[in-house]
Amino acid sequence: MRAGDTAPILAVPLLLLAALPAMGFADWLTLSASGLAMGMLLFLMASGLTLIFGLMDVLNFTHGAFVGFGAFIAASVWARLPGLVAAPGLAANLLALAAAGGAAALVCGGLGLAFERVVIRRVYGAHLRQILITVGAMIVAEQMSVVIWGPDALTLAKPASLASSFIVAGGAVEKFRLVAAALGLAAFAALRLVLARTRIGLVVRAGVEDREMVEALGYRVRRLFVFVFAVGTALAGLGGAMWAVYAGTVTAGLGGELTVLLFTVVVIGGLGSVSGSFLGALLVGLITNYVGFLAPKLALLANVALMAGVLLWRPRGLLPLVRT
Amino acid sequence: MADPALLRLAGVHTHIGRYHILHGVDLALGEGRLMMLLGRNGAGKTTTLRTVMGLWRASAGEIRFAGSALTALDPPAIARLGIAYVPETMGLFAGLSVRENLLLGTGPGGLAASRIEEVLTLFPVLREKWDLPAGALSGGQKQMLAIGRAMVETRRMLVVDEPSKGLAPGVIDQLIAALAALKAAGTTILLVEQNFAMAAALGDDVAVMDDGRIVHVGTMAALAADTALQVRLLGLHLGSHQ
Ligand SMILES: Nc1ncnc2c1ncn2[C@@H]1O[C@H](COP(=O)(O)OP(=O)(O)OP(=O)(O)O)[C@@H](O)[C@H]1O
Ligand SMILES: [Mg+2]
Numbered sequence: 001m002r003a004g005d006t007a008p009i010l011a012v013p014l015l016l017l018a019a020l021p022a023m024g025f026a027d028w029l030t031l032s033a034s035g036l037a038m039g040m041l042l043f044l045m046a047s048g049l050t051l052i053f054g055l056m057d058v059l060n061f062t063h064g065a066f067v068g069f070g071a072f073i074a075a076s077v078w079a080r081l082p083g084l085v086a087a088p089g090l091a092a093n094l095l096a097l098a099a100a101g102g103a104a105a106l107v108c109g110g111l112g113l114a115f116e117r118v119v120i121r122r123v124y125g126a127h128l129r130q131i132l133i134t135v136g137a138m139i140v141a142e143q144m145s146v147v148i149w150g151p152d153a154l155t156l157a158k159p160a161s162l163a164s165s166f167i168v169a170g171g172a173v174e175k176f177r178l179v180a181a182a183l184g185l186a187a188f189a190a191l192r193l194v195l196a197r198t199r200i201g202l203v204v205r206a207g208v209e210d211r212e213m214v215e216a217l218g219y220r221v222r223r224l225f226v227f228v229f230a231v232g233t234a235l236a237g238l239g240g241a242m243w244a245v246y247a248g249t250v251t252a253g254l255g256g257e258l259t260v261l262l263f264t265v266v267v268i269g270g271l272g273s274v275s276g277s278f279l280g281a282l283l284v285g286l287i288t289n290y291v292g293f294l295a296p297k298l299a300l301l302a303n304v305a306l307m308a309g310v311l312l313w314r315p316r317g318l319l320p321l322v323r324t
Numbered sequence: 325m326a327d328p329a330l331l332r333l334a335g336v337h338t339h340i341g342r343y344h345i346l347h348g349v350d351l352a353l354g355e356g357r358l359m360m361l362l363g364r365n366g367a368g369k370t371t372t373l374r375t376v377m378g379l380w381r382a383s384a385g386e387i388r389f390a391g392s393a394l395t396a397l398d399p400p401a402i403a404r405l406g407i408a409y410v411p412e413t414m415g416l417f418a419g420l421s422v423r424e425n426l427l428l429g430t431g432p433g434g435l436a437a438s439r440i441e442e443v444l445t446l447f448p449v450l451r452e453k454w455d456l457p458a459g460a461l462s463g464g465q466k467q468m469l470a471i472g473r474a475m476v477e478t479r480r481m482l483v484v485d486e487p488s489k490g491l492a493p494g495v496i497d498q499l500i501a502a503l504a505a506l507k508a509a510g511t512t513i514l515l516v517e518q519n520f521a522m523a524a525a526l527g528d529d530v531a532v533m534d535d536g537r538i539v540h541v542g543t544m545a546a547l548a549a550d551t552a553l554q555v556r557l558l559g560l561h562l563g564s565h566q
Contacts, residue, residue: 199427199432199434202420202424202427202428203428205417205420205424206417206420206424206428209417209418209420210415210417212379213411213415213417214428215399215400215403216377216399216403216411216415217403217409217428218400218403218404219400219428220400221400
């Protein structure tokens, strides 16, 4: 993020304020909280997508498949830990969540590593082929999850101690959403810290600006990219796992549906920008919840309108990268 | 027998897409020497440097640096042999601070205080801009930063593409001082330059390119003394560019 570039950050509070007159305070509070929580989860999923594009110009339409796999893996783990899920204590519930999220992140990170080697590596620098092959892989992944997990939706029970809500000024805020929001926020803080303070983060930021020059300085950007790809897909898997518990149900179509939202998020944020996609994710999460409440049929359209509006205001997204 | 040249190009051809740009470049640069690569616009100077760095692949010929065949290596491997490259566009990261840009020029040890001092002594203005993004610097300051980044770690060879382009004489003098200091420290330098004054102030050796080939090799002193040769090779003479 560059100094002086604060206007985009105000978009989130402005949207919060703008929604208030359109509904009662209690509804507003509930919807805002779940919108922000949803946004944090979208950020978890989208952060990898934006870095993968930023660093190697790779448009990965299979990214949503990792979210979908993460959700299914979480559902499988969930089904095997009914004791922990139903236990009344917070610690047991968090343990179940950690097991589900950890398994999803590990498996998806590993799958991402393999996917980068087998598929992505062959289509560097060729956007049309990237789109064709990753859209194709998305379809294959969806079919694979039908084969593995069956055609029917899986359901997940809310962890016992997190299923209830805090009631604040008449508005209900589900406790699990706070956990999801905290996790997303922690991931954002950790990513920012790594990008801002570590050598590897510095090289990633430089590589996003000018990959060739980073290589001419002696850094192996491709090797770094494989690492970023694996971390990105692991975060997608983790996001999918949290989403599964958040939504309470997982279907084979989940990854495909979320792909649209995830690309909206990274385009709004500015392709390649982690902070930008964080803002984009919050905006999309809020809009989805507000419009879903006020005019449910328009929810998807509202996100497209949001994207169009942002791009009219800032053609390269909220926090565009400097490209040299 | 060991090659007396640190860098040697033999019969190097480079294609960019369908275009055949370098038509057999032969060049030898002795260790510790500073060679000026001159030539009119479009002669192939930048292409030669990019081919050395592996940013374009040579389609034929050989490039050897300190015993390694560069044609078999990718840019990071070439850089790790101890070659710093300052491209015509300077290659700075506009969104990163001056400090971060310098840091990227260092090895795993990070920025050594003594090296920072050296760079800041040569280019004091960078001290005030330390935490500003490189994109906020003036053209001259950017070039100082680009050269500074090539200095923060000991390199065997420095490859610089037209550092004086568009800069004021005072800034050019600072760049000359920096390159002279590097040379005094034993760094071998390959410098593309159109500014003949700068070339004359620094060069040991001269190579002149035209149309993708080396058309003249000699010492700077000989070229500086021979106005007729300057006019024939470069269409200018030493006095006209000062
Ligand atoms: N990316 C490219 N694609 C096609 N042709 C190119 C490309 N880059 C350079 N060329 C061509 O290669 C030839 C040599 O270009 P090069 O940049 O090496 O010249 P130069 O000597 O550095 O010139 P200048 O003094 O203007 O920097 C020119 O004819 C140029 O048009
Ligand atoms: Mg050039």
